[in-house]
Amino acid sequence: MSIVTNKELLDRAKKGSYAVAAFNTNNLEYTQAILWAAAELQAPVIVEAAKSEVDYMDGHVFVAMISALAAKLSIPVGIHLDHGPSYEEAVRCLAYGFKSVMYDGSALPLEENIANTRKVVEAAHACGVSVEGEVGVIGQAEDSPEGKKNDLIGIANPDECERFVKETRVDCFAAAIGNAHGLYKRKxxxxxxxxxxxxxxxxxxxxxxxxxxxxxxxxxxxxTMGVSKINFSTVMRKGGIETLTATLHANPGELDLMKLLAPSRDKMIEIAKQHIIMCMSDHKV
Ligand SMILES: [Zn+2]
Known part of the structure; x- marks a missing residue:
């Protein structure tokens, strides 16, 4: 089907009381796994990449790859920049053809976060692209493409969130509510x-x-309380890499990369399907 904005996907999800699963990616097999899992479950899905992942793949290649894969499927797909670190990076992704960008100014003083986010919103909305903001620093339980380990579990201030949304006109935002990136050390x-x-x-x-x-x-x-997009990154990488490691051990000397990568892709399809079902977005096309 088509590539759509996150605003379109999330407004529908909020009304329908489900969340759209958003998965980070940085290669072809990973992206196929995300899109094929969503297509099998007839679920809307968001494919996203942090700056390091966009740079690794090249933003134009990333958008072209998702668009070509999505054209063969009958589901709506979002293409999103995860944790955009600057105005410049967000604008670069507008030029690549992303349909949604996140600007993450959560580590800055609120005024600065608001001013920068508003600039990104003005540029993105002029191009018909949605914007995700962030209030209250979401910690890192481990090093990951989204950032470096800082062990901080932040809690957003509702007063600041209200002001942030009013003054920036973002389409959606991430608020720290005790969640963190990576693997949690405790529940x-x-x-x-x-x-x-x-x-x-x-x-x-x-x-x-x-x-x-x-x-x-x-x-x-x-x-049920209003979360309409849930990001999953670590669980897919962990499953894919564990399967790749086992495949390499089981096939020493194998020189066909397709034979080594296909089992990882299958594993990631299975994981993506589990998480789409958790988000209750299956059969919501
Ligand atoms: Zn994140």
Whole structure:
């Protein structure tokens, strides 16, 4: 089907009380796994890449690859920049043809985050592209493409979220509510009280980062409370790499890269399907 904006996907998800699963990618097999899993379940899906991943693949190649794969499928697909570090990077992705960009100014003082996000919103909206912002630093449980380990689990301030949304006019935003990127060392304790307050004050679709390892019942509860996009990165990389390692050990001397990578792709299809079902977005096309 078509490549659509995250605004279109998330507004529908919020109304329908499900979340769109967003998966990071940085190569062909990984991207095929995401799109084929979503197509099998007839689910809308977002393919996203952090700056390091965009640079690794080349932004034009990334957009062309997703567009070509999506053209053969009957599902709506989003192409999104995850954790855009600057105005310049967001604008570069507009030129590549991304349909959604995130600007992450959460580490800056609120005024600066608002001013920078607003600039990104003005440029992106002029091109018909959606913007995701972030308030309250979402920590890193490990080094990952989204950033370096900092062990910080932040909690967003609902007053700041309200002001941020009003002054930036973002289409959706990620708020830190006890979630983190990478692998959680202990069961994450999501602050549902803060989530409820943020939803009440802002009313726009909310994004939950660090979906890997959050118990299914907590994900579903968050979705019923207004979370409309959930990011999964670590769980796919972990499954894909573990399968690749096992395949390499089982096939010493194998020189056909397709034979080595196909089992990883199958594993990632299985993982993506599990997480799409957790998001309750299957059969929501
Ligand atoms: Zn993130």
């Amino acid at each position: 994450p304790a999501l602050r549902f009280d803060i989530l409820a307050e943020i939803e009440r004050r802002t009313g726009i679709p909310l994004v939950l980062h660090g979906g890997t390892g959050i118990p299914e019942e907590d994900l579903r509860k968050a979705i």
